[in-house]
Amino acid sequence: MSFFKDVYRVVKKIPRGRVTTYGEVARALGTRDARRVGHAMHANNDPKVPCHRVVDRNGRLAPNFVFDGATEQRRRLQAEGVSFRDEMHVDLGRCLWNNSAKKGKK
Numbered sequence: 001m002s003f004f005k006d007v008y009r010v011v012k013k014i015p016r017g018r019v020t021t022y023g024e025v026a027r028a029l030g031t032r033d034a035r036r037v038g039h040a041m042h043a044n045n046d047p048k049v050p051c052h053r054v055v056d057r058n059g060r061l062a063p064n065f066v067f068d069g070a071t072e073q074r075r076r077l078q079a080e081g082v083s084f085r086d087e088m089h090v091d092l093g094r095c096l097w098n099n100s101a102k103k104g105k106k
Contacts, residue, residue: 018097
Protein backbone atom coordinates (compact mmCIF):
# COMPACT_ATOMS: atom_id res chain seq x y z
CA MET A 1 0.00 0.00 0.00
CA SER A 2 3.03 2.27 0.35
CA PHE A 3 3.17 2.69 -3.45
CA PHE A 4 -0.41 3.97 -3.49
CA LYS A 5 0.38 6.45 -0.71
CA ASP A 6 3.40 7.65 -2.69
CA VAL A 7 1.16 8.12 -5.75
CA TYR A 8 -1.32 10.17 -3.72
CA ARG A 9 1.50 12.32 -2.31
CA VAL A 10 2.59 13.22 -5.87
CA VAL A 11 -0.97 13.80 -7.09
CA LYS A 12 -1.66 16.18 -4.19
CA LYS A 13 1.11 18.42 -5.57
CA ILE A 14 -0.64 18.99 -8.92
CA PRO A 15 -1.76 22.62 -8.91
CA ARG A 16 -5.33 23.67 -9.58
CA GLY A 17 -5.89 24.24 -13.29
CA ARG A 18 -3.17 21.80 -14.31
CA VAL A 19 -3.05 18.09 -15.11
CA THR A 20 -0.43 15.41 -15.34
CA THR A 21 -0.33 11.93 -16.81
CA TYR A 22 -0.16 8.51 -15.21
CA GLY A 23 3.30 8.17 -16.75
CA GLU A 24 4.53 11.44 -15.25
CA VAL A 25 3.40 10.32 -11.80
CA ALA A 26 5.18 7.00 -12.32
CA ARG A 27 8.38 8.80 -13.39
CA ALA A 28 8.20 11.06 -10.33
CA LEU A 29 8.23 7.87 -8.26
CA GLY A 30 11.13 6.33 -10.15
CA THR A 31 9.12 3.66 -11.94
CA ARG A 32 7.70 3.13 -15.41
CA ASP A 33 4.55 1.41 -14.17
CA ALA A 34 1.90 3.92 -15.23
CA ARG A 35 -0.72 1.19 -15.14
CA ARG A 36 -0.15 0.72 -11.41
CA VAL A 37 -0.58 4.48 -10.95
CA GLY A 38 -3.98 4.05 -12.63
CA HIS A 39 -4.85 1.31 -10.16
CA ALA A 40 -3.97 3.66 -7.31
CA MET A 41 -6.20 6.37 -8.80
CA HIS A 42 -9.08 3.92 -9.08
CA ALA A 43 -8.62 2.74 -5.48
CA ASN A 44 -8.46 6.22 -3.95
CA ASN A 45 -11.19 7.14 -1.49
CA ASP A 46 -9.68 10.34 -0.08
CA PRO A 47 -11.42 13.44 -1.46
CA LYS A 48 -8.28 15.48 -0.70
CA VAL A 49 -6.42 13.63 -3.49
CA PRO A 50 -7.29 15.44 -6.76
CA CYS A 51 -7.42 12.33 -8.94
CA HIS A 52 -9.37 14.25 -11.57
CA ARG A 53 -6.08 16.00 -12.46
CA VAL A 54 -4.51 12.79 -13.81
CA VAL A 55 -5.12 11.85 -17.46
CA ASP A 56 -3.55 9.42 -19.90
CA ARG A 57 -0.50 10.21 -22.05
CA ASN A 58 -2.71 11.66 -24.79
CA GLY A 59 -4.66 13.87 -22.39
CA ARG A 60 -7.67 11.56 -22.48
CA LEU A 61 -10.09 11.58 -19.57
CA ALA A 62 -10.74 8.41 -17.58
CA PRO A 63 -13.98 6.76 -18.76
CA ASN A 64 -14.27 5.00 -15.37
CA PHE A 65 -13.77 8.09 -13.23
CA VAL A 66 -15.90 8.06 -10.07
CA PHE A 67 -19.53 9.17 -10.02
CA ASP A 68 -20.42 10.11 -13.61
CA GLY A 69 -17.28 8.91 -15.39
CA ALA A 70 -15.44 11.20 -17.79
CA THR A 71 -18.32 13.70 -17.61
CA GLU A 72 -17.59 14.35 -13.92
CA GLN A 73 -13.83 14.49 -14.48
CA ARG A 74 -14.33 17.02 -17.28
CA ARG A 75 -16.69 19.10 -15.11
CA ARG A 76 -14.13 19.26 -12.31
CA LEU A 77 -11.29 20.19 -14.65
CA GLN A 78 -13.34 22.86 -16.43
CA ALA A 79 -14.23 24.36 -13.06
CA GLU A 80 -10.47 24.78 -12.50
CA GLY A 81 -9.92 26.41 -15.89
CA VAL A 82 -8.33 23.46 -17.70
CA SER A 83 -8.65 23.82 -21.49
CA PHE A 84 -9.70 20.97 -23.76
CA ARG A 85 -8.86 19.93 -27.31
CA ASP A 86 -12.14 18.07 -27.68
CA GLU A 87 -14.81 16.39 -25.55
CA MET A 88 -12.47 13.72 -24.12
CA HIS A 89 -8.97 15.28 -24.26
CA VAL A 90 -7.37 18.08 -22.26
CA ASP A 91 -4.92 20.41 -23.98
CA LEU A 92 -1.66 19.02 -22.59
CA GLY A 93 0.31 21.75 -24.35
CA ARG A 94 -1.35 24.34 -22.11
CA CYS A 95 -2.14 22.43 -18.94
CA LEU A 96 0.51 19.77 -18.37
CA TRP A 97 2.25 19.91 -15.00
CA ASN A 98 5.53 18.05 -14.81
CA ASN A 99 6.76 17.25 -11.30
CA SER A 100 10.40 16.87 -12.40
CA ALA A 101 10.34 20.28 -14.14
CA LYS A 102 9.23 21.75 -10.82
CA LYS A 103 12.47 20.47 -9.31
CA GLY A 104 14.55 22.23 -11.98
CA LYS A 105 15.11 19.18 -14.18
CA LYS A 106 14.40 19.09 -17.91
